[in-house]
Amino acid sequence: MLRNLILAAALSVGVAACATAMTTPVKTGETALGTVLVDGKGMTLYTFDKDTMPGKSVCNGPCAQNWPPLPVSAGAEASGDWSVVSRDDGSKQWAYKGKPLYTWVKDQKPGDTTGNGFLNNAWHVAKP
Template identity: 60%
Template sequence: MLKKTLAIALICVAAPAFADPVGMGKTAKGDTLVDPKGMTLYTFDKDTDGKSACTGVCATNWLPLTAAADAKPTGSWTVIDRGDASQNKQWAYKGKPLYTWSKDTVPGDIGGDGFNGAWHVAQP
């Protein structure tokens, strides 16, 4: 019984390592990519494929979805170098860097959608 319990516990602990870096949530826009806290993720029109254009004050308001230094791409998820002073890595979906909006307060908020005509809810 102990071996079976231990095996199940190990599977449960290891499972998140193979999961996508973010999840799926429902917003007024439909299925939306969300961070591990359930907060809506956004893309920025000024980003180029695999490169973030949101630095400085922009990155204070639009928080990059940071990736661990050893994060590995999986499926449609890629990891980019921020290319700014932070030296952090960032998750991207289909080449588009992902961000949360600092003014969203609860899961499901989409207050950043359409901001300055350049920010959009990230959808699969």
């Protein structure tokens, strides 16, 4: 039992070290809507149709409380389809193919997609 705990702790430290070196904290997950982009916790990521200017998010203030931006960790670097958006509050957010990425506060567990189609179909699951 103690050996398993030590191995689990070592593995989590290794995973954390890899996460810092990664360029993005995103992977794919399976949902009822098919394969989507998910954050490190497996929560579905979304894009917002009103984010029309590359490198700019219009979801700020109360919007960002309901749709938390996918944060960029210190030292992470953008490449390929991934870019970094500077938000109005000075924080940094990941974008995929120019579209800023968000989670949705009403999704309760990995695989939930309750934000898809929200606000007159302006919010969509992010697809790879």
